[in-house]
Amino acid sequence: SQTIHQWPATLVQPVGSPLSLECTVEGTSNPNLYWYRQAAGRGLQLLFYSVGIGQISSEVPQNLSASRPQDRQFILSSKKLLLSDSGFYLCAWSEQKNTEAFFGQGTRLTVV
């Protein structure tokens, strides 16, 4: 069966520090991968998606970047965090476009 791992679960980082969140998927190949952000009490906002190794599409211009160095690995990064980067970050995968997505457990990021 397929599983998705996302870490860390919680992170407190000072303003201006770098960020690296990692997500890996097991049990499938060539999945579509997604990074979402959820502000408190709000719906999800798609940040990046990837349909293959090295392919990254950005939905929202911002202080963050994403990379997919391996087929089942998706990384969310920032060189310098802003206070506004605080939020709940979720990684997800799907078999293909328009199918259900399966989510990781999320990372709660607080920038102080």
Add this chain to the structure above:
Amino acid sequence: AQKVTQAQTEISVVEKEDVTLDCVYETRDTTYYLFWYKQPPSGELVFLIRRNSFDEQNEISGRYSWNFQKSTSSFNFTITASQVVDSAVYFCALEVDSNYQLIWGAGTKLIIKP
């Protein structure tokens, strides 16, 4: 442009009551997909159902049922005989065939009191 509206911000009912969560969507695309997800307090989103625009059959899964009506652009979710474990935030989402982006509603927080 696409949009999903979940007008109910929070619903509170007593256990064993039936409850319906509303979802209204907007799109000009003829091929689209509708989803419901559950987000319990732990934060992880759990997939509940996917419906494509050509399948208006209602679906029942245990205590859960979904009513898809294209005429009113609605995809409502009913929980029958609610239980405390149903307490969560429920999200409705829309994806059009030409896009990778799920458009999410703001969510409805459901509180089931014992």
